[in-house]
Amino acid sequence: MPSKVTALPVKRTFGQTMRDDAWWVQPVIVFIGFSAFIVYSTWAAFQGVNYMSGNLLSPFYSPEIWGSSHHAMIQADGPPGWWPGFMPYSPAFLILWAPVSFRLTCYYYRGAYYKAFWADPINCSVGEPRNSYLGERHLPLIVQNLHRYTIPFAFLLLVFLTHDAWKALWFEVEGVGGEEFGVSIGTIVLTLNVIFLSSYTFGCHSIRHLAGGAIDVLSRRPVRKVAYDCITCLNKRHMMFAWMSLIWVGFTDVYVRMCAMGIWVDWRLF
Amino acid sequence: MKTATFKVWRGNSDGGDFQSYEVELDHGYVVLDAIHQIQAEQANDMAVRWNCKAGKCGSCSAEVNGQPRLMCMTRCDDLDLDKPVTVEPMRTFPVIKDLVTDVSWNYEVKASIAKFAPKPSDQDDGTWYMEQYDVERPQEFRKCIECFLCQDVCHVLRDHHMHDEFAGPRHFVYTANMEMNPIDVGDRVVSLRDELGLGYCNITKCCTKVCPEGIAITDNAIIPLKERVVDRSYDPIAALISMVKGG
Ligand code: SF4
Ligand code: SF4
Ligand code: FES
Ligand code: FES
Numbered sequence: 001m002p003s004k005v006t007a008l009p010v011k012r013t014f015g016q017t018m019r020d021d022a023w024w025v026q027p028v029i030v031f032i033g034f035s036a037f038i039v040y041s042t043w044a045a046f047q048g049v050n051y052m053s054g055n056l057l058s059p060f061y062s063p064e065i066w067g068s069s070h071h072a073m074i075q076a077d078g079p080p081g082w083w084p085g086f087m088p089y090s091p092a093f094l095i096l097w098a099p100v101s102f103r104l105t106c107y108y109y110r111g112a113y114y115k116a117f118w119a120d121p122i123n124c125s126v127g128e129p130r131n132s133y134l135g136e137r138h139l140p141l142i143v144q145n146l147h148r149y150t151i152p153f154a155f156l157l158l159v160f161l162t163h164d165a166w167k168a169l170w171f172e173v174e175g176v177g178g179e180e181f182g183v184s185i186g187t188i189v190l191t192l193n194v195i196f197l198s199s200y201t202f203g204c205h206s207i208r209h210l211a212g213g214a215i216d217v218l219s220r221r222p223v224r225k226v227a228y229d230c231i232t233c234l235n236k237r238h239m240m241f242a243w244m245s246l247i248w249v250g251f252t253d254v255y256v257r258m259c260a261m262g263i264w265v266d267w268r269l270f
Numbered sequence: 271m272k273t274a275t276f277k278v279w280r281g282n283s284d285g286g287d288f289q290s291y292e293v294e295l296d297h298g299y300v301v302l303d304a305i306h307q308i309q310a311e312q313a314n315d316m317a318v319r320w321n322c323k324a325g326k327c328g329s330c331s332a333e334v335n336g337q338p339r340l341m342c343m344t345r346c347d348d349l350d351l352d353k354p355v356t357v358e359p360m361r362t363f364p365v366i367k368d369l370v371t372d373v374s375w376n377y378e379v380k381a382s383i384a385k386f387a388p389k390p391s392d393q394d395d396g397t398w399y400m401e402q403y404d405v406e407r408p409q410e411f412r413k414c415i416e417c418f419l420c421q422d423v424c425h426v427l428r429d430h431h432m433h434d435e436f437a438g439p440r441h442f443v444y445t446a447n448m449e450m451n452p453i454d455v456g457d458r459v460v461s462l463r464d465e466l467g468l469g470y471c472n473i474t475k476c477c478t479k480v481c482p483e484g485i486a487i488t489d490n491a492i493i494p495l496k497e498r499v500v501d502r503s504y505d506p507i508a509a510l511i512s513m514v515k516g517g
Contacts, residue, residue, distance in 0.1 A: 005375045005433040007283045007364040012429070018336030018356050107493055111473035121425040124476035125336055133430040137469030145496070145504040205489070209497035216452045219401035235489065 012127030014119070023123040030116035033243070037250055041096075044253050048090035053259035053266065055168050056186040059193055060092050060253045063160040067091035071167075098153035099249075105147035107205045108242045110136075148206040158198055165190040171268070186255065186266040193245075193252045200241035203234030271295060274351040276304055279358035280316065282367050289313075290354065295346050301357060302330050302341035305369070317367040325482055328417030332369050333358045338419040338480045360422040373418050379437050382465070386448050387456035404452040410490060411447035413483040416440065420477035420487055426470045436467035439477035439487045446491035449498065463499045468492070 017023065044051075044060050051061040052069045064072040066080050072091070074080075079089035103109050114120050121128050136144050168187040170179040201207075212218045212228025219225060234241065258264040272295050277288040291308045302320055309316045321327035323342045330341040335349065335356055349355050363371040392398055420439040426432050437445075445462060448454050462468045477487045485491070501508040 005364060005431070008431055009359075009361045009365065011431070012361075018333065018358065020335045020350065020353065020356075107473050111475055111488075114472045115474060120472065121429060121474065121476070124423050124425075124474065124479060125333070125338065125428070128425060128429045131430070133426065133432065133470070135426065135467075135470035135472050137467060141472075142469065142504075145500045148497075148500065148505065205493045206497060206500075209494060213494045213497060214501060216407075216450055216454075217401075217404050219403045225403070 011131075014127050014129040015122065016127035017125055019123075019125055023126055027116040027119075027122050030112050033246075034113060034116065037246055040250055041253075044257070045090055045092035045096055046088065047257075048088070048092075050257045050260035051092070051253070053186070053256055054172070055170060056190065056256045056259060056266065057164050057167070058253040058256040059161055059164070059190075059197075059249050060096065061090075062157075062164050063095060064091045065094045071164075095157075098150070098157055102147075102150040102154040102201075103242075103246075105144050105150055106242065107147070108239050110144060112239075148210065151204065151207060151210075154201050154204075158194065158201060161190075161194050161197060165194050182268055183270055184266045184268040186259065189252050189255045193248050196241060196245040196248045199234055200238070200245040202231060203236075203238040203241055204231075205235065205238070207231055208235050271297075272351060274304070274346065274349075275354040276308060277354045277356045278305065278308065278313075278316070278369070279356075280313075280368050281365065283365050286365070286368075288356065288358070295351070299346045300342050301332075301334050301339070301344040301346060301349075301355070304346060304355075305341060305357065317370045319370045326415055328415035331360055331417045331419050331422065333360060333422070338422045340417060340419070340482050343482055360418065362422045362424070362427045363418070375433060376416070376418055376421065376438075376440065379441050379466075380444060383437070383441060383445055384448075384456050384458050384461065386451070386454055388453045389455045398453045400452050407490070408447045408451045410485055411443045411450075413485055414440065414443050414447075415483060417482060419480045419482065423476045423480045424471075425474065425476065426467075426472075432467070432470060436470045437465075439471070439492065441466060442468065442471070442495055443485060443487055443491045446495055449495065459495075459498050459502050462495055463503055468495055468499060471496070 041060060044058070051058040052071055057064065057071045061067070066072065066074045066076060068075065068077050083089050115122060119129050120133070134141065136142055165187070168190045169181060169183065171182045173180050208228065208231040211231050212221070212224040215221060215224065218228060255264070259266045274293055274295055276291045276293055278291060280286050280289045291312050293304045293307055295304065302323060305316070305318050309318065318330070320330040320342065322329070325340050325343040332339065332341050334341065334344050338360065341357070357369065359365050359369045359371045363373050363375065366372050388398065418440060421427055424438055426436045427438055445458050445466065448456060449458055471492055473488060473493065475488045478489070481487055
């Protein structure tokens with residue numbers, strides 16, 4: 001690389017800019033949006049109760065690997081034997097690391113939280129608080145390069161959540177036993193959750209690369225070409241789906257929780 | 271006709287300041303017209319670089335109300351003319367005079383990147399066969415007019431002055447153009463990681479937002495290049511696969 005450039009204009013201090021628009025609005029919205037989600041989802045994960053209602057299971061608790069509800073893979077009261085006694089237990093703890101690591105290393109979220117939470121930069125053409133800068137070239141953020149390793153877990157979760165939406169189509173027939181097909185608001189909420197999460201997941205930059213981005217002559221690979229084109233289409237809206245899926249997954253938990261607590265009734269359409 | 275106040279940065283590498291000028295705006299004026307009028311009527315010694323006045327030469331880059339813009343493509347009636355309009359030189363390069371900066375560092379960086387290396391011709395007439403579909407990816411990058419507005423806004427250069435370690439978005443677009451070209455056999459992946467400092471980009475997308483050519487710099491050039499670097503340097507499974515394939 002060429003020599004150092006000297007005689008550059010003096011760096012602007014934190015928040016200093018000649019921009020005349022409300023540049024702070026965007027980082028504030030992102031900060032509040034992410035913080036609200038983190039606070040709510042942490043609270044919900046610690047609850048360990050009211051995460052299912054009839055045929056509905058909250059996505060924060062799916063799959064319920066070890067728990068007391070009839071959705072659980074291994075039904076048991078209390079934590080697994082190996083769970084450290086001093087730590088509170090909730091079935092959410094066994095699975096939440098998967099979506100968290102997928103979103104935390106997502107290219108869209110990275111750019112967004114570096115700005116809103118670390119002010120690096122707080123917004124484009126606005127002065128920064130720190131001089132030093134490591135970027136994603138050095139530790140710790142160099143680990144962001146492993147984003148692709150979180151993809152299999154994201155896929156697996158989609159399978160479970162699709163199964164949950166399917167289960168939300170079957171209702172117990174009261175007094176008779178057995179199940180009948182039907183649709184409730186909860187069915188729609190869980191189905192939309194799968195749609196938004198899939199649109200977000202399949203628009204991933206790393207999946208786009210693995211599907212076809214790595215190849216320069218894609219026209220000779222018809223299957224990968226179609227996959228690449230479809231992913232590119234979702235990828236263009238990756239930010240939008242990142243937000244829609246985040247908000248909706250939170251709302252889905254709220255919905256199931258409210259039904260479980262008896263505050264809302266899962267209204268059956270047919 | 272409307273009168274507007276333009277606060278234009280006047281000075282050189284030793285320093286300078288904003289000076290106010292009143293301009294009678296004619297219908298359809300762009301910022302460059304206003305600057306030219308100031309130059310013609312009030313400040314004959316004002317330095318400004320321009321060439322095409324059509325958004326194609328990339329010469330008239332500056333910061334209008336703090337936003338990196340081509341002056342010739344910024345319509346005055348899109349600006350809030352009730353307040354003074356600020357016009358200043360790009361902040362990522364050394365100032366020569368007034369609105370003119372020394373962008374030669376960019377040419378040095380470009381010269382340091384491995385050149386386009388086509389594979390041997392696969393046609394009788396000495397040319398290559400390519401599908402339009404495959405050329406479309408690099409074609410997006412060929413729209414670049416080298417205005418360097420993306421370099422100006424990128425905080426790694428603008429706020430951290432890492433010119434000796436980071437090539438900047440313009441040169442990632444340039445490199446992507448060659449790396450993704452179906453007939454190129456050159457390899458710039460390791461140098462992207464080491465000399466060109468791709469890892470310093472933290473995906474703020476500021477470069478994409480200012481590109482007058484609408485190139486999706488971050489999504490289509492930088493992130494795909496980062497993924498290629500991951501294949502080679504950070505992903506043990508990808509490395510193993512390419513080793514087995516003998517790549
Ligand atoms: S996306 Fe990367 S290259 Fe573009 S402005 Fe942001 S840090 Fe710079
Ligand atoms: S990529 Fe866009 S902003 Fe950057 S130099 Fe080229 S045309 Fe200008
Ligand atoms: S880049 Fe956003 S999920 Fe992979
Ligand atoms: S004068 Fe050529 S781009 Fe503005």
